[in-house]
Amino acid sequence: MSLFITFEGCEGCGKSVQSRRLCRWLEKLAVPVLLTHEPGVTALGRKITRLLKWSKDTTISPMAELLLFNTSRVQLVEEVIRPNLEKGVNVICDRYADSTTAYQGYGRGLDMENVFAVNRIGTTGLIPDLTVLLDMPVEKGLARKTGKQDRFEKESVNFHKRVREGYLELAEKEPEHWLVIDAEKDKEEIAGIIWQRVSKLLKS
Numbered sequence: 001m002s003l004f005i006t007f008e009g010c011e012g013c014g015k016s017v018q019s020r021r022l023c024r025w026l027e028k029l030a031v032p033v034l035l036t037h038e039p040g041v042t043a044l045g046r047k048i049t050r051l052l053k054w055s056k057d058t059t060i061s062p063m064a065e066l067l068l069f070n071t072s073r074v075q076l077v078e079e080v081i082r083p084n085l086e087k088g089v090n091v092i093c094d095r096y097a098d099s100t101t102a103y104q105g106y107g108r109g110l111d112m113e114n115v116f117a118v119n120r121i122g123t124t125g126l127i128p129d130l131t132v133l134l135d136m137p138v139e140k141g142l143a144r145k146t147g148k149q150d151r152f153e154k155e156s157v158n159f160h161k162r163v164r165e166g167y168l169e170l171a172e173k174e175p176e177h178w179l180v181i182d183a184e185k186d187k188e189e190i191a192g193i194i195w196q197r198v199s200k201l202l203k204s
Helices: 015-028 043-054 062-086 097-107 112-123 138-144 157-173 187-203
Strands: 004-008 033-037 090-094 130-135 178-182
Touching (some): 015 187, 062 097, 097 112, 130 157, 157 178
Parallel strands (some): 130 178
């Protein structure tokens, strides 16, 4: 049975690095694996990404963000994630529905019942087998970001603190589905912790 593994965390936490690392390890073991990310990848997702992250002349309300992210998500699930899982390919996704809960729910302050309801539609009920949360103080994560900032990276430190608190609360509620790691640890150590958990899931 194939696994669906997602990586979550605030800006600059290193989730993209670690998701790629896990993918390479699985590839070396000849384990079927696909690495994808939100909200891009599909043709529709790439267009929504440009609008959500880089639009300068368009005002986007928090509710519109919630709906747009889930529009992209349902396309990704139906076009990429679910078909590969059904073929026996393990799927690793850099961000998923928990990002929307953290950013639009906790960060923007949207009603959580609405967020969960829309996320259920956007995921078509597909839940990860494991969610890896790379956690670190938001100031340190933001300091790691270099180059041009998108709409979310430009948000206040308080916004990002609410996002972090949201992630930690989500993980606390479902510890059996989450792996929380101190993202300030050495990259090799982090990769080892992730592999230890994933290898157990593969064996089971």
